Amino acid sequence: MMLRDQLTPPLACLAALSAMAGGDLVPQPPMAFVKGQLGTFHADWEGVAGRTYFTLFSLDLETWHYAPFIEFGEGSHSRGMESDSPKFFLRLHYGDFENITSLDEAMAADLDGDGLSNIFEVTYGYDPFQTTSTIDGPDGSLDPDTDGIGNSSEQAAGSAPMIKDNPILELKVLVE
């Protein structure tokens, strides 16, 4: 399914470095990344037709997290983010993938084959390119809200993986 994917070098805020894709990919126009007012950071880049974009952010250049959105295709892409941190680093992780021809398909696809869609993974802090992206185990079987329903089942049911979905029967005991 995956043709090629590419990580840009990290962009320090205000540095606005350019990054070019290697290999046979159509070159990726550089991303602009600037600090706004009141702890906001703004990323802007020009999309390439057929390309899926993930965004990674870091506060220390060591631990990287996927931002909770996905972009697709040509045209201008613009995202604002908020952070209390004085340092904020960003990089694009993009790829040209077979069978992904729209934003909907980019969000619904499961690039690492762990049973969780790309958008589910980035929304809830998992890695869409790794089946086991935390030390706790496979992403699909994790149960962060400890309601006994694993992430794969939460996704299938359309329930919220961070909110308990098992109704707890409360028995009110009357004291006489």
Ligand SMILES: [Ca+2]
């Ligand atoms: Ca997945």
Ligand SMILES: [Ca+2]
């Ligand atoms: Ca995953």
Ligand SMILES: [Ca+2]
């Ligand atoms: Ca759960």
